Amino acid sequence: MFNYLFEGTIIHCPNRLELYILENGFLHVESGKVKYIGKTKPENIPADTISYKLTKYQFLIPGFIDTHIHAPQYPNIGLGYDVELLEWLDNYTFPTEIRFNDQDHAKCIYPYVVNRTLKNGTTTASYYGTTNLKSSIILSDVTSAKGQRAFIGLVNMTENAPPELLHENNDVSIKETEEFIKIIFKKKNELVQPVITPRFALSCNEDLLKRLGDLAAKYHVNIQTHISENKKEIEATLETYPGYKNYAEVYDKANLLTKKTILAHAVYLDDNEKNTVLKRGTSISHCPNSNICLHSGFCDVRDFLNRGINVGLGTDVSGGCSPSILDAIRSSITTSNGVSFSKSEEENYKSIDYTDAFYLATLGGAQALRIDDRVGNFKVGKEFDALLIDLDSENTPIDLHLLQDYTSSELLQKFIYLGDDRNINQVFVAGRCVVKDRNVIRTYTG
Structure with missing residues (x-):
């Protein structure tokens, strides 16, 4: 239940006041908790896992x-x-x-x-x-x-x-x-x-x-x-x-x-x-x-x-x-x-x-709130509270196609300074998708 594999840009704070951006990375969620985060694709993924391949304008952040x-x-x-x-x-x-x-x-x-x-x-x-x-x-x-x-x-x-x-x-x-x-x-x-x-x-x-x-x-x-x-x-x-x-x-x-x-x-x-x-x-x-x-x-x-x-x-x-x-x-x-x-x-x-x-x-x-042992970032073992961000979503307030390539850090800044709920594509709490996807294509790995 609640098994996912995300491939793409993953952004979180592993420690106090520390920002970490993982590009072309993988995040595996099993039974609603983070099972793996890293650069290589994990093995032995359960057959019922839902796979997300993020576009260059999408990234995953904690809730x-x-x-x-x-x-x-x-x-x-x-x-x-x-x-x-x-x-x-x-x-x-x-x-x-x-x-x-x-x-x-x-x-x-x-x-x-x-x-x-x-x-x-x-x-x-x-x-x-x-x-x-x-x-x-x-x-x-x-x-x-x-x-x-x-x-x-x-x-x-x-x-x-x-x-x-x-x-x-x-x-x-x-x-x-x-x-x-x-x-x-x-x-x-x-x-x-x-x-x-x-x-x-x-x-x-x-x-x-x-x-x-x-x-x-x-x-x-x-x-x-x-x-x-x-x-x-x-x-x-x-x-x-x-x-x-x-x-x-x-x-x-x-x-x-x-x-x-x-x-x-x-x-x-x-x-x-x-x-x-x-x-x-x-x-x-x-x-x-x-x-x-x-x-x-x-x-x-x-x-x-x-x-x-x-x-x-x-x-x-x-x-x-x-x-x-x-x-x-x-x-x-x-x-x-x-x-x-x-x-x-x-x-x-x-x-x-x-x-x-x-x-x-x-x-x-x-x-x-003293719940950082459970949520707040994507450390292995924590419950998967997350947002799938899409800067190129329908009716996005952010103009991206201006003949310029943006780094992941710049895309995060664009979201922080210009984004709104239209760029929050999916919302997960404890691995459950509580706000449904709008533009993301999902596939089953099995």
Whole structure:
């Protein structure tokens, strides 16, 4: 089951911040996992193996990983970017999320979210649901049915939001979160996992945060939340938690900063906070599109990388205006260039480039979510999450026939800077083709 042999250009990051391009190579997938990658054709291929011979404008890359996305906000994508974060939440986001108290509404919207992200090459997504238990379970069921790898979070909120969105008290929030975790585990789908999800410090209280930290430890699950996205948010957090020296300490004292924690945004972390994040092994989800759309600021990703902190990319729909990680790649490069303008020549600052951003979207995201033992690149033994890219696809936005031969590196750059979902020909998750081919000719080797 799920046996493939690819011949052509294969691109991935075998290690942190390292790009590798294998031209005229072979990649053999057996039972949904990478069996072989190399220059020579492997022997003893099973008879039911499907063979792909890629054209000069096609190449294979690992699936994109979205480390931060709000599934219920999808109807609002592209709206409300004339205001900053806290006002945007009140005027746009909370009213939209309230509608997901209706399970029929969730059943209607969530398939659109998962279909769109898959079409854009997101093989793994770390989703925020809402505070509604049944609707969040629906989200998990949709991702499962469509074959996407996902972390699903029941959002914890008892403070600072409309009453229709709040859990009645801490006990209810903890009870429903634990019930949610048990329900997801009971479904026994290894692709879909629960994640502890306090929305942010302003939506919870000290006791709730600590109890969520205990719950994460009890079930050994991931944690996702927001931090230091917006200056006004930081000010409000420190007013709400007057005994803490900084934002990160609020989470740290609740045991919410762990090796399985991912913090979204982190635009304004100070050196002490960055040291704490590094010490705890906590990761960052960089959401450049959202940081710009909601007027939050430029996050210095190069600094995180230089410190050794794990970083992945997030679309932060609908704070971000695109569900495409490819768009996040472009925005991350632009943001890093913007940061460089404020640096002096003596600092010898180096912006991230397309190779760094490609790493963030693939292996970097896997490392941030602590699933790099399973996905993120094409190392032998890993599950086959992959995208078959075709720059000469039907209605491609990329003009290639301009009397010029391009190297594989140049074709990758063309895709990163000019491509879109029309160039993502097939999407594979754990070896299963979840977005069907459009232009690729397949043959059976047997």
